[in-house]
Amino acid sequence: MLIMGDIPQKRKPHRKEKCMSKTPILKIENLTHVYSKGTPFELSALNGINLEIGRGEVIGIIGHTGSGKSTLIQHLNALIKPTDGKIYLDGKDINESKQSVKEARSRVGLVFQYPEYQLFEETVYKDIAFGPKNMRLTPDEIDVRVRASAQFVGIGEELLERSPFDLSGGQKRRIAIAGVIAMLPEVLVLDEPMAGLDPAGRREIMENLMGYHQETGNAMLIVTHSMEEAARYAQRMIVLEHGRVAMDGTPEQVFSREKELKEMGLAVPEMTELAEKLREYGVPLEGTIYTVEQMRDALLSLKGGLQDA
Amino acid sequence: MLKDITLGQYFPGNTVVHRLDPRTKIVLVLIYIVAMFIAESFASYALMLVVLASAILLSRIRLATVLKGVKPLILVIAITAFLNVFYTSGHILVEFWIFKITKEGIFNAIFMALRIIMLIMGTFMLTYTTSPIMLTVGIEQLLGPLKVIKVPVHELAMMMSMALRLIPTLIEETDKIMSAQKARGADFDTGNLVQKAKALLPILVPLFISAFRRADELAVAMESRCYHGGEGRTRLNVLTMGGRDYISFALAVAVLAGVITLAHFGL
Ligand SMILES: Nc1ncnc2c1ncn2[C@@H]1O[C@H](COP(=O)(O)OP(=O)(O)OP(=O)(O)O)[C@@H](O)[C@H]1O
Numbered sequence: 001m002l003i004m005g006d007i008p009q010k011r012k013p014h015r016k017e018k019c020m021s022k023t024p025i026l027k028i029e030n031l032t033h034v035y036s037k038g039t040p041f042e043l044s045a046l047n048g049i050n051l052e053i054g055r056g057e058v059i060g061i062i063g064h065t066g067s068g069k070s071t072l073i074q075h076l077n078a079l080i081k082p083t084d085g086k087i088y089l090d091g092k093d094i095n096e097s098k099q100s101v102k103e104a105r106s107r108v109g110l111v112f113q114y115p116e117y118q119l120f121e122e123t124v125y126k127d128i129a130f131g132p133k134n135m136r137l138t139p140d141e142i143d144v145r146v147r148a149s150a151q152f153v154g155i156g157e158e159l160l161e162r163s164p165f166d167l168s169g170g171q172k173r174r175i176a177i178a179g180v181i182a183m184l185p186e187v188l189v190l191d192e193p194m195a196g197l198d199p200a201g202r203r204e205i206m207e208n209l210m211g212y213h214q215e216t217g218n219a220m221l222i223v224t225h226s227m228e229e230a231a232r233y234a235q236r237m238i239v240l241e242h243g244r245v246a247m248d249g250t251p252e253q254v255f256s257r258e259k260e261l262k263e264m265g266l267a268v269p270e271m272t273e274l275a276e277k278l279r280e281y282g283v284p285l286e287g288t289i290y291t292v293e294q295m296r297d298a299l300l301s302l303k304g305g306l307q308d309a
Numbered sequence: 310m311l312k313d314i315t316l317g318q319y320f321p322g323n324t325v326v327h328r329l330d331p332r333t334k335i336v337l338v339l340i341y342i343v344a345m346f347i348a349e350s351f352a353s354y355a356l357m358l359v360v361l362a363s364a365i366l367l368s369r370i371r372l373a374t375v376l377k378g379v380k381p382l383i384l385v386i387a388i389t390a391f392l393n394v395f396y397t398s399g400h401i402l403v404e405f406w407i408f409k410i411t412k413e414g415i416f417n418a419i420f421m422a423l424r425i426i427m428l429i430m431g432t433f434m435l436t437y438t439t440s441p442i443m444l445t446v447g448i449e450q451l452l453g454p455l456k457v458i459k460v461p462v463h464e465l466a467m468m469m470s471m472a473l474r475l476i477p478t479l480i481e482e483t484d485k486i487m488s489a490q491k492a493r494g495a496d497f498d499t500g501n502l503v504q505k506a507k508a509l510l511p512i513l514v515p516l517f518i519s520a521f522r523r524a525d526e527l528a529v530a531m532e533s534r535c536y537h538g539g540e541g542r543t544r545l546n547v548l549t550m551g552g553r554d555y556i557s558f559a560l561a562v563a564v565l566a567g568v569i570t571l572a573h574f575g576l
């Protein structure tokens with residue numbers, strides 16, 4: 001795969017330096033959002049959210065339908081203005097001025113739910129180039145970025161001159177994601193990037209995204225309804241409920257609170273559920289289990305233990 | 310932003326006003342409009358204000374919401390009133406250069422502004438308290454007799470209800486596409502007219518594509534449920550007039566008669 005380092009970048013700190021840097025890239029302070037304020041439809045979607053997003057973190061955001069996930073992430077690049085509270089990007093309030101909003105739009109990349117409905121250009125190439133063009137990059141820079149990001153999402157060169165409307169749903173989705181990646185955002189935010197795809201397509205897109213993360217070391221926030229995917233790829237999980245942060249921690253920490261998750265209408269991964277059932281039947285499984293691998297290891301160590309006895 | 314448009318918006322509720330038959334409400338609004346145009350004096354305006362106020366109070370819709378419907382037209386109303394101040398002849402109060410402000414002019418301006426505002430608020434009461442579906446059913450039934458002279462009443466009503474149904478969806482979709490393109494750095498606010506028109510392309514293309522897709526899906530869904538026009542179609546909820554409908558008709562006729570009488574005596 002092409003090294004993202006080939007892509008001309010204004011500021012290109014070394015990967016390690018980025019990860020070690022202590023200050024968070026995004027800081028959300030007491031964020032509150034009320035929709036349709038002052039009408040009979042008034043609805044408070046976010047209620048005092050406090051979060052810090054570190055450089056290079058991969059975070060899974062989960063929560064029941066209507067818990068405020070989409071509302072939260074649209075604040076991160078100033079698409080929605082907070083009713084109350086502030087969002088700092090690299091220590092600067094993003095809603096301070098027109099300039100800071102513009103900066104936030106290019107440094108925080110947001111991929112919407114069903115992004116394929118935003119495609120509009122005649123060719124795939126032009127559509128991916130839309131973001132970089134708005135950033136006023138030179139044609140050469142744009143060309144490098146378009147080709148690199150197409151490669152990242154697994155879109156071959158032969159598709160670049162095709163019309164995006166003649167492609168399959170999964171391909172369109174990849175192109176839309178490439179259009180945001182091409183802006184080389186320091187924080188990539190995706191709202192359910194895998195919704196409506198088949199299992200193979202889901203895995204591929206997820207692997208593409210993780211590849212992008214590893215190459216660039218940029219932070220990634222993924223909204224998902226799939227506990228398995230969140231557990232597999234994220235280092236940290238944030239659980240939203242009624243516009244509040246209900247849990248924030250590693251997948252282990254979050255899935256160990258199974259009861260609370262179920263009360264919120266969320267499920268734990270299937271393997272965690274299975275482990276719980278087995279324990280009820282008296283099988284002494286150890287540790288937190290949420291992937292098939294962990295289940296295998298726990299069962300194997302159990303078998304070994306039994307054999308020794 | 311786009312969502313704040315209240316045109317044709319319905320505020321669900323279960324008050325007397327909401328429960329009136331849609332046909333009644335349409336006729337009542339027509340009577341109200343006629344009466345507003347006949348009304349000319351303090352007394353008749355006061356009567357109409359009482360009518361409007363009781364409708365708003367009974368419907369439990371906040372006054373602020375009803376006034377919001379007037380807001381987009383404030384400029385038009387202001388200009389109308391302004392012109393009336395200067396172009397009415399009569400008893401001169403102030404005079405400078407070529408302008409004359411007359412007592413009649415000021416009264417005229419106030420009445421004219423009041424009339425427009427009351428007309429808007431009254432008609433908005435209809436759409437605020439009647440769901441778009443009920444509204445089209447009402448119109449279809451009221452226009453029913455026109456079928457005799459081969460007016461495709463059912464088809465027109467169906468088209469209207471589908472258009473009404475799709476407006477909020479399209480607005481929502483526009484909002485979504487705009488956000489998505491803004492996230493890619495699109496700028497819809499700056500630049501000259503040509504640049505602004507060009508900036509609309511990334512919105513219009515996806516919007517048209519999705520509108521056609523939706524229309525197509527809707528047509529398939531209707532056909533697969535054997536929709537074949539209005540012939541022989543019956544309704545699940547047949548409209549029936551009740552006591553409150555007849556009472557409000559009686560009141561409306563009384564008010565209209567009152568306004569005509571007041572106008573006749575020049576009060
Ligand atoms: N544009 C809007 N206007 C008014 N209310 C809205 C708007 N968008 C969302 N809401 C409301 O805000 C609340 C949070 O919505 P949000 O879209 O953030 O939820 P979500 O967690 O993303 O849900 P999902 O998993 O279904 O995508 C919901 O109750 C929703 O009805």
Ligand SMILES: [Mg+2]
Pocket residue numbers: 069070071113191
């Ligand atoms: Mg959402």
